[in-house]
Amino acid sequence: MKVDISHAHPRRSLALFALGALVGLALAGYGLFTAKGTRSHGVPPEALALVNQRPILRSDFMTQVQTQYSVRFADSTPAQRKRVLSDMIAEELMVQRGLDVDLPSYDPDVRQALVAGVELQLYADVLAQRPSDAELRSYYDAHRTKYVRDGVMQLRDLVVPAPGSSAPQAVQALRGGRPLDAVMMQYGLTDSRRLLDSGHVDLGDVFDFAARTRLDPAVFAAASPLMSGEISAPIQAADGTHIVVMVKRILPVQREFAEVSNEVWRDISEDAKHRVAAANLHYLRSKADIQLADDAIRLDETK
Amino acid sequence: MSRDNDQMGSRSVRGLRMRAAAIGIVAVAVIGVGLYALHEHRQRSALLRADPDRLLADPSLTGFADSRGRSAYARHCASCHGADLAGIVARGSPNLKDSVWEYGFGELSDIENTILYGIRSGHPKSHNIADMPAFGRIGQLNDAEIKDVVEYVYSLSHRDADATAARRGYALFMDKGSCYDCHGADASGNIDYGAPDLTGKGWLYGGSRAVLYDSVYNGRHGLCPAWIGKLSYADIRALAVFIYDRSHRPEASR
16 A cells, blocks of 8 residues: 655645654653752762762862771772761761751851862962062062061150140250150140150160051151160141150161062062952952941941 | 555554654663763762772772773873873973872872862962972072082982082082972972972983073973863862872782
8 A cells, every 4th residue: 555645635734743742741750759859860980979969089089088097999898988977977968957057157166177278279370470589579669668678666656734834945945855744844845755664755766667556656757767775856746846855776678689589579469369359249249149237338348 | 445545544554653662762762871971970989989098999980980081081182291101301291100100199189189279270279389490590509519510410319410510519519509498308308398309219301411400590390281171170189099000000000
């Protein structure tokens, strides 16, 4: 019998269409009633186990066996392997539990560890770079003031009673060599008590960095260039007129490049780390949906 | 009229036959590709699931791994380690076909682990315990002391070394330089830290006095990228098998 396949057969088409639909429905039904979440079918070959769909890699397992028992993997016993796999599954379960209960959102230690881990990955490239001697030298030249050995000063910071009209006379008397106590008494000068140390006026040596933080900025600026035995001109500061008597002064010393090249290297790395961190944060913020309360908008430093 | 109809009928039958033949060819091709993909999938799975020892004893798996590994090596590793796996001294990339290993014992699992996670790659599982410090730059050793240490290391593999300087260098190696801490008191290295053997079995950057001086003065910080996520697990294992095979062959056939 000859079959003419060039002619359309509506019934055959309908039957094929229905068959296709039935197969599709059967597959969907099977998937729907047998799926466990997005469970993949079987353990992928690179993994030894799937713990809630998270793989435990064979390679990690082998490394763990070797590390834990200090044996070649081939020489490890079934009991050792069993123990390691059990421990790895337990660890994975605990990590997943930690995520389930949202540990990173409230445990400060976990948050800190996460931040540190992300930073470490970010900085890996920076830490791997080793600047050349020319780069080190160039950075040193551009930041010479960072590489100064702090000076030391021993001073008296005196305040002239308001109105400070007697300041020039007091300065003149001090420069003339009159004893400090006598001049203080005659002109009513008092110690600013800015260099208080344990409740007493510190009459000992003070490093420049400490003096900078304690003295009024104008007073520190006037005191820095004074040499031992010199008396400053009257200094107009925020809290009145000051006179500085520099008892002893050791000026800061510029440290040579050879002496600080390691610090320069560290500083270059730190600068690079800050740049990377800032760029990363900028990127993350640009991707994030951050909503601020009305009264917080003025607190956002990026606005 | 009936002749015309006959001609049209035979043309139509020929067309249908041609169509059926084309469909047949496509079907055979699809089935062939499917079977090939299935075979590949099975081979990849077997390669990944096999215990290293069993894998190395299975010629069909090693053959499969070798062809994949060779191709992956040429694409991803040869630029640093050289097309012949001999390493590139100028870059400090190690020879992969000798029996000297900086990390691990050169077992298949050691090699695979290094390919997966790299060395100082930034991956948290990479080998990254220690760096060779820049003893000169950080001022731990001065110029004369570095020269003495270099002379000591040089003396471990050369007879023409200055014995007096080498003796001073040994003292520095064991004390002020703390070199023994990573390289071992006998300078044979430490595979946990990736500290190389200094007795002349192989040099990452070269073993001349000038290169040794550079290493001690400026330090070293060798890197190998982590390939996890960039290559498939099967390719990584195949690469490990390929490298293992080349490094464990008799010397003449490497």
